[in-house]
Amino acid sequence: MSKALPPLNWFRAFEAAARHLSFTAAAEEIGMTQSAVSQQIKSLEVRLGVPLFERKPRSLALTDHGRRLLPQVDAALETLSAATGAFFTDQPARLLTVSASVSVLQWVIAPLLPRFRAEHPDLSLRFISAIWPDEFSRTLADIEIRFGSRKQAAPKAVPLGSNKLIALKPKNVAVPFEEMPLIDAIGISGGWPAWGKATGSPVQSPSIFVDSYGAALDLAVQGNGACLVNELLSRHPLQHGLIARVSDVLIDAKEGYFLSCNSDTEDARTFTGWLTGVAAGKTA
Incomplete structure (x- = not known):
């Protein structure tokens, strides 16, 4: 099995230091301390088994090993930057x-x-x-x-x-409510039995089941049956004549x-x- 690659941060520290020929400048660029950059480069040298820099009293210089490694590290970082850049589209200011x-x-x-x-x-x-x-x-x-x-x-x-429920039916449909298919939003407490009890009207068992009030309302608007939905959702379709009330009775829901x-x-x-x-x- 091949050896694990050194951490990416070691290569980032090496590339920045090689470009600036300064551990201090590299640290400022990548947001690390000078000692951290120095330590990461030292760790990379130990892992590779070769010195990458000549450490002089007031400056740095690349060794032959460092000069050979730099173009490959630079190309690899550019490839990673281009690959991840595609996922970061320009974001609007607000x-x-x-x-x-x-x-x-x-x-x-x-x-x-x-x-x-x-x-x-x-x-x-x-x-x-x-x-x-x-x-x-x-x-x-x-x-x-x-x-x-x-x-x-x-x-x-x-x-x-509110958490009030309203019963709605398709607009301009000749079928009486009592004969309409009932649309039921699953996972909701109460529902049609509670509405029937509150209105004193017998209701048949639902025959269409959906996972949200919005889907139930959409099906009703399209003429598929009557729905029982949160009153908040009913305002726009009622105001614009997309749907009709079954009655004026609203019932409470726990949700x-x-x-x-x-x-x-x-x-x-x-x-x-x-x-x-x-x-x-x-x-x-």
Whole structure:
């Protein structure tokens, strides 16, 4: 088995010192102490079994071994730099990352986002969609909009909208509600049985199952049946005639949407304030 390669930092220290012919200048460039650079180069020399520098009282000089190694190390570092550079595209100066429930992103943020963008044209937004609370732990976002119970929400999160559920049906469909397929969002407490009890209306068993309120609403808008979703999601499609109410009855749910701001910046506060206003019905 071949010997393990020396650590990359040793080669970085060697290349910088060889270019500057100074351990001190190399240390300043790569953010290390002069003694650390000297020690790493000494370790590389021990590993290779040859001296790489002639250490003079006031200067450094490359040995023949150092001159032979330098072009190869320089080329290798350039290759690594080019390979990793492809993953780092130019980032805008003002970028806000929002990790959001896909349902809120689709039915609350997206319809009103053009107005926000018009008012804040210099702010770039990156949205990361998720459904279940555990998915948010995989990302680091400035703002999070989670769906779940109060217990599942982030410690400092605040409710976004209400946890009321509304029953909706396709617009301009001749089939009576009692005969419509029911769409059920799995993993949600209560659901159609609770709605039937609250309204005194018998309901059939759901025949279409989805993993989010947003998907249920989308299917209902497309004429696939009636859905029971968080009231916050219903506002835009109701206002624009995309869907119709089954009744005026709203029922409580244990789950809802929660907003948390993880970044103490003006941009994060601006977006949070805007979205809070949207949820409160202050932005049409």
